[in-house]
Amino acid sequence: MRCPIVLACDRRYAMPLATTLRSIVDAARSSEPFEFHVLVDGLSERIRRRIFASLPHGSASIRWIEVDLETFRGFSTLSYISKATYARLLIPRIFPDSVSKVLYLDSDVLVLDDLRALLATDLEGNVVGAVLDGLDSELKTQTLRLPVPRVQDYFNGGVLLIDLRQWRRAKISEAALEYLKRCPGSPFSDQDALNVACDGLWKRLDSRWNHLAYNEKLDVSELAGEHKPSIVHFTTWRKPWRAEASNANAALYDSFRSRTRFPRNSMDKMEDALRIGWSRIRAFQEARRGKSTRPGDMVDR
Template sequence: MNVHSIPTGASPAGANERLGPIVFAVDEAYAVPLATALRSVAENNQSAWPLDIHVIHQGIDEETKRLVFESLPARSAVIQWHPIATLSFASGFSTRPGVSKMTFARILLPQFLPQTCSRALYLDGDILVLGALENLWNIDLGEAVIGAVPDYWLDNVVKNGPGATGGARVKRYFNAGILLIDLAKWRNERISERSLDYLDRFPTTEYSDQDALNVACDGKWKILDRAWNFQFEPTQAIARIALEQKVAIVHFVTNVKPWKSGSLSPNVAFYDAFRSRTRFALTRWERARSGLKRAGARLLARSALLRAAWSCTKSAGARLNVARMNRGAKNA
């Protein structure tokens, strides 16, 4: 475990009592969104500094850890890095295209926290925090193991049919990107073990560990307000919705991620405002190149003629390359 910390006594006593461990689980490909998410958490939760951050990770090197830590305001957080030595336990489990195997790490989350922790807040890497998290942290879970927000799309499948996805059969279906967890109840209910048992029986279940957690927590979770996990569709613009609906956490749940070069998300500029304050800020050239790719993608999306021309150009280029290779082989 690595710790990036602040000098002793840099924060008022008791600050951490208001907001406890915040946990992420990412691999090296998510360094940029991790730093950006952490920046958004820190900027909007200054009363809870220093934040107690835990990052379960695979493949993040020391230089990247340093850049992530330096992306935060001075004295705002303590980051504890927990390497997960192997995800071999998940080798036989499938994920949807573009989803990292690190998604299964959150099933093991309690193993990375001290037994003295009574609860934890898990956040996916593809989020931005736009408000204070103390009200979320202090929600009374009652007898529930976790607090979560229903998955906007899959919960409707559950309510209108006999099950969710794959082999999952539950009363209601939550999105696992933001979880307020009662760690003692999680351990007592053996949520990790029951989730893994489900995956052993249904290794190709469509939504992977999210399906498994829904089955393991069926009837044992509290529904939270959607403001704590506002799941943005590709065409929705944050600026038009956040203030009106008092959104606290925005979650980019589709493959249209606003940090990707050339992304067609309407939230590129909004997201970049946070990213630009990290050590992973885009250079002028990277921003210009992304803008050009975005403009080209929009033109192609709007014009069937252009798409056809582009397809022909690619085919012609491929044929030309083959011809060149053949000529080279003959002349060799």
């Protein structure tokens, strides 16, 4: 079954992209090569070759698609999220009508199981298949203070199985852009916009297809049974490749990264050690400041 896989990347996310792609092919239980389409913003030819060389010979093809993000310059993102995230709104433009379905993945995921069961999912006439986001319960109980749009159910946009024909028919990209023009500072940017555009038009997928790793202290490799994830999505700024984040999944992530052409070298390890040391110093200083300003510790002068 032909189902292209689409990702987006800029210079900052070259290594994570290579790691995500490597995890996909390593988890496959079939020798059939994957078809990757990568939406890029300013990624050099040298880096593109390095990413492709990170994959076993014959395991995949990569089509690089340079995109113009100028349309999205006025829209905000969180500091750790690349502007390339908006590129997924352009997906319907890059495929002919003969391609009916694609899978979009963020570049901060690890794939731990064969994707073909997900790719074969029947969307039953819905525009997209996605996993419910953790924000959904906060929206429903009205405990979330951020101005996230109120929708029937709020999904995470990091893994999207897209029916291109239904997407085009419902004018999802147009509706998302219209929302962003009205609310350019929406806290979760294009994810908020897609939730508004797809409200009531999406199918809920099993959470194993987008395990949202909010808790950086939880080692996902220890999860088993029905809790074992097929795709792990590192959603916060505490990415496992950032040494100062002290993420419990750093070793798991590095086990995939080390198979790419972007392994951690001696300089990386030295820089990591310095970052860890500096983050600990800052944490100690902040703790000391916190203690010194407690009412009981204050002294009249």
